[in-house]
Amino acid sequence: MSIDIIPETDEERRTRIYPVILSEYNPAWLEWFAEEKIILEGLISKDNIVKISHFGSTSVPGLLAKPTVDILIETSEDTDINKLIADLSSPDYIYLHQESAPTISTPSMHLMFLKGYLSDGFAEKVYHIHVVRSGDWDERLRFRDYLLTHSETAAEYAELKRRLLSDYKHDRDGYTAAKGEFIKRITEKASEETLQE
Secondary structure (H helix, E strand, C coil), X not given: CCCCCXXXXXXXXXXXXXXXXXXXXXXXXXXXXXXXHHHHHHHCCHHHEEEEEEECHHHCCCCCECCEEEEEEEECCCXXXXXXXXXXXXXXXXXXXXXXXXXXXXXXXXXXXXXXXXXXXXXXXXXXXXXXXXXXXXXXXXXXXXXXXXXXXXXXXXXXXXXXXXXXXXXXHHHHHHCHHHHHHHHHHHHHHHHHC
């Protein structure tokens, strides 16, 4: 009797080798950000960078997080996006091509680069590098800042992540989407507080 072996699809392989992993807070994440910031400033002309920020859960001390350092690069309006993509074209960075990227001129521009994704899983240090026009992702930074100053909300967010992990361990997009309502609600609260100041 022969057993038919069904080959694994590319999508199945990706979900298997890049699962959602949650880690207790690691103070080294701040160092990883600082090191990568220096590397990025060397690759991309500082004239093209308005600001580089560490955001996402690894930027909030004490918060449970995927051990992936999220970096936000804000560029000026006159930044040559094609040159920036070329500057980050190396074996270390994976550019996630988007249909609109080559003709970027709108405020909604978003480029994403991955670093630390190996053919058989994650490297020790993993980064998601987001490139946007200056000011376009202020709400992401407001969410981070709210968690930094509201420990009870950060704890609530950590608990949500723990609950979601069992359903979304092999569905990174689903995991991100499932956190969306919480993130939206807290971002709106943060924006209201900013307006009241």
